[in-house]
Amino acid sequence: MPIINHQFRLAARPSGMPKDSDWNFTEEPVRELGTGEILIRIELISIDPAMRGWMNEGKSYIVPVGLGDVMRAGAVGRVITSNHAQFAVGDHVLGMLGVQEYAVSDGKGLTRIDPCVAPLPVYLGALGMPGMTAYFGLLDICKPQPGETVVVSGAAGAVGTVVGQIARIKDCRVVGIAGGADKCDYLRKDLGFDAVIDYKSQDVKAALKECCPNGIDIFFDNVGGDILDAALSRLALHARVVICGAVSQYNNAGPMKGPSNYMSLLVNRASMTGMVVFDYASRYRDAARELAGWMAAGRLRSHEHIVTGLAKFPEALLMLFRGENTGKLVLKVAED
Amino acid sequence: MPIINHQFRLAARPSGMPKDSDWNFTEEPVRELGTGEILIRIELISIDPAMRGWMNEGKSYIVPVGLGDVMRAGAVGRVITSNHAQFAVGDHVLGMLGVQEYAVSDGKGLTRIDPCVAPLPVYLGALGMPGMTAYFGLLDICKPQPGETVVVSGAAGAVGTVVGQIARIKDCRVVGIAGGADKCDYLRKDLGFDAVIDYKSQDVKAALKECCPNGIDIFFDNVGGDILDAALSRLALHARVVICGAVSQYNNAGPMKGPSNYMSLLVNRASMTGMVVFDYASRYRDAARELAGWMAAGRLRSHEHIVTGLAKFPEALLMLFRGENTGKLVLKVAED
Numbered sequence: 001m002p003i004i005n006h007q008f009r010l011a012a013r014p015s016g017m018p019k020d021s022d023w024n025f026t027e028e029p030v031r032e033l034g035t036g037e038i039l040i041r042i043e044l045i046s047i048d049p050a051m052r053g054w055m056n057e058g059k060s061y062i063v064p065v066g067l068g069d070v071m072r073a074g075a076v077g078r079v080i081t082s083n084h085a086q087f088a089v090g091d092h093v094l095g096m097l098g099v100q101e102y103a104v105s106d107g108k109g110l111t112r113i114d115p116c117v118a119p120l121p122v123y124l125g126a127l128g129m130p131g132m133t134a135y136f137g138l139l140d141i142c143k144p145q146p147g148e149t150v151v152v153s154g155a156a157g158a159v160g161t162v163v164g165q166i167a168r169i170k171d172c173r174v175v176g177i178a179g180g181a182d183k184c185d186y187l188r189k190d191l192g193f194d195a196v197i198d199y200k201s202q203d204v205k206a207a208l209k210e211c212c213p214n215g216i217d218i219f220f221d222n223v224g225g226d227i228l229d230a231a232l233s234r235l236a237l238h239a240r241v242v243i244c245g246a247v248s249q250y251n252n253a254g255p256m257k258g259p260s261n262y263m264s265l266l267v268n269r270a271s272m273t274g275m276v277v278f279d280y281a282s283r284y285r286d287a288a289r290e291l292a293g294w295m296a297a298g299r300l301r302s303h304e305h306i307v308t309g310l311a312k313f314p315e316a317l318l319m320l321f322r323g324e325n326t327g328k329l330v331l332k333v334a335e336d
Numbered sequence: 337m338p339i340i341n342h343q344f345r346l347a348a349r350p351s352g353m354p355k356d357s358d359w360n361f362t363e364e365p366v367r368e369l370g371t372g373e374i375l376i377r378i379e380l381i382s383i384d385p386a387m388r389g390w391m392n393e394g395k396s397y398i399v400p401v402g403l404g405d406v407m408r409a410g411a412v413g414r415v416i417t418s419n420h421a422q423f424a425v426g427d428h429v430l431g432m433l434g435v436q437e438y439a440v441s442d443g444k445g446l447t448r449i450d451p452c453v454a455p456l457p458v459y460l461g462a463l464g465m466p467g468m469t470a471y472f473g474l475l476d477i478c479k480p481q482p483g484e485t486v487v488v489s490g491a492a493g494a495v496g497t498v499v500g501q502i503a504r505i506k507d508c509r510v511v512g513i514a515g516g517a518d519k520c521d522y523l524r525k526d527l528g529f530d531a532v533i534d535y536k537s538q539d540v541k542a543a544l545k546e547c548c549p550n551g552i553d554i555f556f557d558n559v560g561g562d563i564l565d566a567a568l569s570r571l572a573l574h575a576r577v578v579i580c581g582a583v584s585q586y587n588n589a590g591p592m593k594g595p596s597n598y599m600s601l602l603v604n605r606a607s608m609t610g611m612v613v614f615d616y617a618s619r620y621r622d623a624a625r626e627l628a629g630w631m632a633a634g635r636l637r638s639h640e641h642i643v644t645g646l647a648k649f650p651e652a653l654l655m656l657f658r659g660e661n662t663g664k665l666v667l668k669v670a671e672d
Contacts, residue, residue: 111576255596262594269611273601
């Protein structure tokens, strides 16, 4: 009896926020495995801001998801059938497995992960792409020095929480920008951020002036828009800005808002650099080792926000854009 | 009998384009020299886009010109009286002498220049601040490699003409963006640019696509606005953008236009860096030696556009913002 696979496929390219009608929820039998292939039952699906960009047409750092294709997603699953010498039944793997219940793979691009080293959701959080993004974006591009002031936007998100904690480990002063009192409390009390700005209730520009009396040395931007502009207005001399994302702008039906304070780069001899984490793939293993070491030492926490049920995928993606998650948003495919 | 000095003083902070009423044309006797002071008769005054920024209030890379103060300007003059051991009567000097006929100085910040090495106006052009800006902005920040495509905006201006010529010397393909057929002809025929885009008659985005089939490796921006956005949309992987100025935006009464295509920095793992030439002061001498060498070898030309008469200063500044100059705009204080 064939196994039935359920999937979310891209039905239409959204304008603005994705709507239910932009998705097709489909089912089909899992095909027979060929030589060298494995069948994976997907357990956890990563919900990422970048997904919104993958749904758009046009040149980007990765080809768009095709209309009718299974939505691209990072995911963790378990091998349930194997015709592959390097993957055994029961192995846990991480890869771009898509928004579905089962995936057939030839093993390319898959990483074996060990649930004894860290709980599985952490492989989508601090030890996964968000952790890698934080690690390379902060350490490689911005080169933080002890005593510098690091500001991170989207601070309560999957990347932001890790950026702030690594900056603390590197003896920087860390200021997070997040939306809502609960997130701000979490960052200050649980993660040890030095200061937090609630963009929903505070004037970000004025708050940055107060929190960063000597200016911003490093700005790690996940959100773009007015918050990027506010941060640019407070740069210190030789500041480094890393552009990791612009989640405030992804669902604009019109054009992006460009940073009108970009001339602050000139005034402050500062730089603004874009990053895509995939470029660092050859160094993921070393980064994961260091991140895992910090976690083992109690200096770095991974926090995941778990939503259960594959059918909740469209809603989970909207939660992300409404800022309803704290930490890494993960879709758990099935009840235990 | 005291010498009478005429001066342009800032009367009001302009909104938008400077108006005649923003200036006071004043006269006063030159004061007696103290010990260690020299009196300089100013011959040539540098007209720079940056002047517009110096007229605004607010934090920048240099303090604003105070209301009532003589307008700040780089200038070349001749020492006519000296109480200073290191400056003799007849010496030519370069420094921030202001928009006036005479300056008293203690010698600080002055450079002695030799009219036998290069004609005096060249010390305000390719061997002066514009040359230094082009040299350090291109070579230090962008690190051009042979075969790379370098695009420069404001290409027919004092900085742009030198940027393009240095890029050619470094075996890059050079594309200039300038306004009007005469300037474009000059860049292509006289300075050897590989391609030129006339932003007044061409669609810059489409023309960049045609002129830069493999994308833009280096964009040296003097103008900002829509041209910056067009260039961002054509970046190659690992492109470097240097923000040297934004002359299209300096006279906005409203806010600056931010580059709405800035996420191209992420897609292309590119960087955008601001520069202020003063930071390189300790290396001016070495740069001038190399630039003078290229000039002597016929590989680099300095072109100056000379307007005569101190009283023409307000008009000369407007010529700059209307793009009526080719090469370095210089105000010659008096007829020969």
